[in-house]
Amino acid sequence: MFWESVVIALDGLRANKMRSILTMLGIIIGVGAVIAMVSIGMGVRDKVQKSIAGLGSNLLIVMPGATAPSGVRVAAGSTISLTYKDAQAIAREISGVTMVAPMVQRQYQAVYGGKNWITSMQGTTPDFLEVRNFTLSDGAFITQRDLDTRDRVAILGSTVVENLFGEMNPIGQTIRINKSTFRVVGVLAPKGQSAGGQDQDDLIIVPLTTAQERMLGVTNVQSISVQAESPEVINQVQDDISTLLRVRHRLPPGVPDDFSVRNLTAIMATAEETTGTITLLLGNTAAISLLVGGIGIMNIMLVSVTERTREIGVRKALGATFANILLQFLIEAIVIGVTGGLIGIALGLGASYTISSVFGWATVVSVGTIFLAFGFSVLIGLFFGLYPARKAALLDPIDALRYE
Amino acid sequence: MSESIVIKDIVKTYLMGDTTVRALAGVSLLIERGEFTAIMGPSGSGKSTLMNILGCLDRPTSGSYMLDGAEVATLSDDELAVTRNRKIGFVFQNFNLLARMSSLQNVALPMVYAGVPKKERLEKATKALTMVGLGDRMHHKPNELSGGQRQRVAIARSLVNEPTIILADEPTGNLDSRAGDEIMEIFCELNRQGRTVVLVTHEPEIAEYTRRTVTFRDGVIVKDERREASKCSGKA
Numbered sequence: 001m002f003w004e005s006v007v008i009a010l011d012g013l014r015a016n017k018m019r020s021i022l023t024m025l026g027i028i029i030g031v032g033a034v035i036a037m038v039s040i041g042m043g044v045r046d047k048v049q050k051s052i053a054g055l056g057s058n059l060l061i062v063m064p065g066a067t068a069p070s071g072v073r074v075a076a077g078s079t080i081s082l083t084y085k086d087a088q089a090i091a092r093e094i095s096g097v098t099m100v101a102p103m104v105q106r107q108y109q110a111v112y113g114g115k116n117w118i119t120s121m122q123g124t125t126p127d128f129l130e131v132r133n134f135t136l137s138d139g140a141f142i143t144q145r146d147l148d149t150r151d152r153v154a155i156l157g158s159t160v161v162e163n164l165f166g167e168m169n170p171i172g173q174t175i176r177i178n179k180s181t182f183r184v185v186g187v188l189a190p191k192g193q194s195a196g197g198q199d200q201d202d203l204i205i206v207p208l209t210t211a212q213e214r215m216l217g218v219t220n221v222q223s224i225s226v227q228a229e230s231p232e233v234i235n236q237v238q239d240d241i242s243t244l245l246r247v248r249h250r251l252p253p254g255v256p257d258d259f260s261v262r263n264l265t266a267i268m269a270t271a272e273e274t275t276g277t278i279t280l281l282l283g284n285t286a287a288i289s290l291l292v293g294g295i296g297i298m299n300i301m302l303v304s305v306t307e308r309t310r311e312i313g314v315r316k317a318l319g320a321t322f323a324n325i326l327l328q329f330l331i332e333a334i335v336i337g338v339t340g341g342l343i344g345i346a347l348g349l350g351a352s353y354t355i356s357s358v359f360g361w362a363t364v365v366s367v368g369t370i371f372l373a374f375g376f377s378v379l380i381g382l383f384f385g386l387y388p389a390r391k392a393a394l395l396d397p398i399d400a401l402r403y404e
Numbered sequence: 405m406s407e408s409i410v411i412k413d414i415v416k417t418y419l420m421g422d423t424t425v426r427a428l429a430g431v432s433l434l435i436e437r438g439e440f441t442a443i444m445g446p447s448g449s450g451k452s453t454l455m456n457i458l459g460c461l462d463r464p465t466s467g468s469y470m471l472d473g474a475e476v477a478t479l480s481d482d483e484l485a486v487t488r489n490r491k492i493g494f495v496f497q498n499f500n501l502l503a504r505m506s507s508l509q510n511v512a513l514p515m516v517y518a519g520v521p522k523k524e525r526l527e528k529a530t531k532a533l534t535m536v537g538l539g540d541r542m543h544h545k546p547n548e549l550s551g552g553q554r555q556r557v558a559i560a561r562s563l564v565n566e567p568t569i570i571l572a573d574e575p576t577g578n579l580d581s582r583a584g585d586e587i588m589e590i591f592c593e594l595n596r597q598g599r600t601v602v603l604v605t606h607e608p609e610i611a612e613y614t615r616r617t618v619t620f621r622d623g624v625i626v627k628d629e630r631r632e633a634s635k636c637s638g639k640a
Contacts, residue, residue, distance in 0.1 A: 004516050015504050314500045317461060318561070319489020319517040321482045397461050401500065 002327070009332040012304070020336060023300045026293025027340025027377050028347060033286035034373045035348025035365065040355060041279025042369075043362035048275050052268040058234050059131065059264040062090075062224040062241060080220040081258040084208060086248060087125075087224045094240045096233035101128040102221040104211050110204060111176045112164040119160050120203045121177055123211020131225045139171045139186030146207040150214060155186040157201040180214060182206065231265065238263055287376070293340070294380035301333050301388035312392050313400025325393040333385020334378060341377030345370055407470070408569055408600045409435040409458065414467035416453050427453040428464070429623035435569075435602065440595040440634070442611035443604045445620030452573070454620070455604050459492055459571045460484045472568045489517050493562025495603075497574035499554045501546040501561075507533060508542040511561045518565055532560035536590055552583030559590055570594065572603040576610055588613045592636035609635075 013020040064081045087102035103124045110117050128134070129141050139155070146153055154175065161170050170184045182204075191200040212218055226241065228234040238261050245259055305312070312325060348370075352363040416428040428450045435441055445451045456462040457469065460476055463484075469477040476487055488494075501510045511529040520528070533542050536556040546554050555575060562570050572591065576584030592613060595601050603614070611617045612635045619627035 011504060310500070311502055314502060315513070315517075316485060317459070317488060317494050317500070318514045319485050319565075321485045321517070323482075324517060398456055401461075401496070 005324070005327045005331045006335070008328050009335050012308075012328075012332050013335060016304075019300060023296050024336050024340035024343070026296035027290065027337055027380070028293075028344040030286065030290030030293040031341050031344025031373045031377050032347035032351060033289050034283060034376075035345060035369055036351040036355065036363075037282035037286045038279060038369045039348070039352040039363040039365045040361060041275065041282045042364040042366060043356070045272060045275040045279060046364050047362055048268070048272050052265070052272070057133075057265070058228040058231055060226040060228065060234065060238055060241065061262045061264055062086075062226060062245070063260050063262065064220070064222070064258065065260065080218070081249060082221050082224060082245075083219060084212070084221055086245060087221065089244060089248060090224065090226060090241055093244060094237060096229045096237045096240075097226055098229050099127040099131045099225075099227040101125050101131045101225040102208060102223070103128065103225065104208065104216060104218065104220075104222050106211075106216060108178045108204075108215075110160065110164060112170075112173065115164050117160055117163040119157075121206060121211065121215070122203055123206050123208040123215070125208050127227075128205065128225070131227045134191065135189040137187050137189040138169075139184070141186055142205065142207045147209050150209045151207060152180060152182045152210060152214070153185045153207065154182040155188060155205040156184055157188050157203040157205075158190040159199055159202040160204055161187055177204065177206075178215060234263060234265065290373075290376060290380060293377075294337075294384040297333050297336055297381060298384035298388060300336075301329060301385055302391070304332070305329065305388045305392040308392075309395065309400050309403040312395050313397050313403065316395070316397035317401060322393045325395075326389045329389035329392045330382065330385050333389065334381040337377045337379075337381020337385075338374075341374045344377065345374060348373070406437050407434055408437045408439070408472060409433070409602075410468075410470040411458075412468045414454070414457060414464045414469065416450075416457065416462070417465050426623055428457075430467075431623070431625060433618065433625065433628075435600065437600055438595070438598050439600055439616060440591070440614045441602045441616045441618060442614040443602065443618050443620065444606060444608070444611055446606070449620040450623040451604050451620045455571060455573050455602075458569070458602065459494060460487045485517075489514060490565060491568040493565070493567040493570040495555070495558050495562050495570065495572035495575045497577040499546070499551075499558045499578075501554060501557055503546055506543045506545055507538060507549070507557045507560075510546070510557055511564055514561060514565050528564050529560070532564050533557070535563070536560045550583070551579050552586055555579060555583070555587050556590065559587070559594075563594070569600045569602060572601065574604055574606070576605070576607070584610065588635075589637060592634070595636075 062082065082102070084102050087100050091097060091100040101124050103122055105120055105122045107118060108121045110119055124142070125147060126142050126144060129136070136155075137158070141155055142153065145151070154177070156164075156170055164170070164175065165173070170187060173184050174181050175184060176182070188201065188205075193199060206215075208221070226237065228237040241261050242257065246257065249258055251258065315325060349365060352365055355361055356363040412432050414428050414431045415426070418425045418427060431450070431454065443451045443454065453462070457464050460471070460479075464477050467477065468475060471487065472491055476484070479487065502513070505513070508526065508529050511532055512525040515525040515528065530539075530542065533539060536559050538553060538556050538560070541549060541553060546557070549557065575591075576587055579587060588610060591601050591603065603610070605611055615632075615634050616630045617627070618625055
């Protein structure tokens with residue numbers, strides 16, 4: 001009986017091809033939009049997730065200066081409060097810390113041969129590589145010996161290599177940074193853009209002590225990156241750092257911190273949540289169009305029931321029960337939903353593929369979304385088909401037979 | 405058990421606006437198995453209402469209706485649908501064939517609702533169509549057939565589930581007299597095969613094909629006469 005009903009329903013749809021296609025179009029566009037929109041949203045989220053991973057996991061950044069609750073840093077006079085010794089103390093005394101990388105940074109002009117490039121020179125320690133998730137593509141990184149001897153060695157980011165050396169191998173070459181000469185010992189593997197659109201490969205890394213004493217003439221550091229063992233201990237580590245630094249800086253109770261500890265993972269989690277919300281919003285907007293498509297099904301099914309009143313009367317006179325007629329019209333509505341859903345999936349996949357290849361946006365198509373959109377379109381067919389089908393099944397056979 | 409239809413004191417009232425219309429005012433009738441009966445009467449006499457009740461399309465307001473030994477006046481909608489499917493074959497004045505289906509599909513339709521397997525359906529439908537002389541028109545749609553041919557498809561459809569009675573409501577009303585006579589000969593043949601046929605008509609010439617005429621007026625039976633010889637041509 002079920003397959004009979006499917007065959008009858010398909011016949012009914014075939015009899016009104018144009019109308020069936022137009023009704024289906026609502027579902028096609030709805031399902032297609034849901035898949036395309038969600039895949040764009042998920043693409044964005046994926047990108048943010050990758051940036052988080054790129055920054056380094058379980059990362060805390062200690063900055064000089066206090067943080068007001070609004071996030072605005074105040075107490076400008078205290079911005080030189082952090083030192084290399086603070087960083088060493090954090091590494092030594094706080095449990096749950098795996099890596100510590102203090103850092104100073106300034107814009108300088110780097111020169112090689114006839115070419116020059118203004119870039120960020122960052123002075124740091126060997127841990128930096130791992131804390132910030134960089135890898136070397138060639139050569140070596142800073143060593144403890146470089147730090148101790150304040151050696152003039154430099155590791156170049158790939159953007160700097162491109163602009164100063166082009167295709168040439170920079171290892172062993174000498175560059176000048178603000179008139180001092182540095183020997184290039186390593187090259188970083190490219191990382192690409194950050195979530196904020198910054199080029200993460202536009203930098204030169206030198207030993208912290210070299211930068212402090214030979215270039216900047218300072219004793220403080222601008223930030224300390226701290227990597228915790230695991231996400232579970234990160235809050236404990238954050239508190240311990242605060243306590244330790246307050247003791248080291250001899251801050252009496254009541255005096256605000258002259259530093260701030262930022263939990264980057266938490267910040268990025270917020271960013272991820274935001275993109276999640278955007279995805280949801282896009283998906284919902286598209287889902288509304290699916291709903292409108294469903295109303296289209298209901299509309300056309302009601303017309304179809306009215307038009308075929310006589311047919312319903314004949315079928316009932318010949319012995320069709322309530323369930324027979326209900327099933328016939330319900331299946332017709334579901335067939336519209338399912339067919340529209342399948343075409344919509346194809347359309348959505350095509351759209352998201354086109355968007356990613358033409359506009360270069362990352363899109364992620366998940367199987368879950370496809371099943372969800374498809375299931376939703378079946379349910380919409382069922383839900384919006386139920387009322388017209390019930391109306392048909394409840395028709396009185398005598399009235400239906402008399403209907404002109 | 406030789407009675408096919410036994411109705412007792414059937415009353416049917418309708419509410420039309422504020423007034424109650426009494427379409428049937430206490431009708432009792434007994435139709436035996438194998439009888440060929442015509443129901444006559446002017447329009448508004450209640451004969452169509454009776455046909456609807458006999459055909460299980462409608463329920464009486466009061467009274468009893470035994471069809472094939474079973475009470476049907478109190479059945480639910482779905483039970484009535486099953487009864488129509490198994491025990492009653494309808495032939496309508498305006499044929500009521502489904503336009504999108506071929507003759508064969510139209511004839512097979514009652515068997516779809518009876519749950520007969522497809523192969524058996526097609527065999528039986530083919531047999532029924534051959535019997536009414538349309539063996540060569542099985543794949544034509546109704547709009548490709550003449551009125552007489554359409555009515556023959558409808559008759560074939562009414563037969564396929566081997567019903568207890570065949571109810572024909574003005575079966576020749578939309579046909580010219582020659583086609584009408586041909587259709588009546590088919591009913592004669594069905595009756596000769598032992599089927600119970602009840603037909604509603606307002607034409608006395610059509611009623612002459614039967615052996616019994618029941619006449620209605622104002623919701624009651626006013627005449628019930630039997631005749632020995634019918635207009636049926638005998639071995640046609």
